[in-house]
Amino acid sequence: MKKDSRQLLKTVVATIAALCVPALLVVNGIQARKYTELRNEVLALEKKQEDLVEQNKKLITDISLLSSSDRIQRIAEDELGMRRAETEEIVRVEMKDAKK
Numbered sequence: 001m002k003k004d005s006r007q008l009l010k011t012v013v014a015t016i017a018a019l020c021v022p023a024l025l026v027v028n029g030i031q032a033r034k035y036t037e038l039r040n041e042v043l044a045l046e047k048k049q050e051d052l053v054e055q056n057k058k059l060i061t062d063i064s065l066l067s068s069s070d071r072i073q074r075i076a077e078d079e080l081g082m083r084r085a086e087t088e089e090i091v092r093v094e095m096k097d098a099k100k
Helices: 002-066 069-078
Strands: none
Touching: none
16 A cells, blocks of 8 residues: 555656646746847837937937027027117116015
8 A cells, every 4th residue: 555655646746747847838938928028118118218318419409509699699680670789778777675
């Protein structure tokens, strides 16, 4: 009887071990697929970040160009018909006790 129960135990252990190998391979495959999907998502986000940084640099350059004093002066003179005020045309107003 002892031999039969030992043999049965050995068979059960061998069967469980044999079934664990394919199960672990399946789990490994699932994890590999998840890793690949996450890696692709990270690469896509890094590409998007690079694009946004480049776009931001372009916008900062555009802002610098559009707000330059030479450009504003040219538009004021050429398109709006404005001119620089002469020194004698400038009037300064001072207010005393303006804080109430």
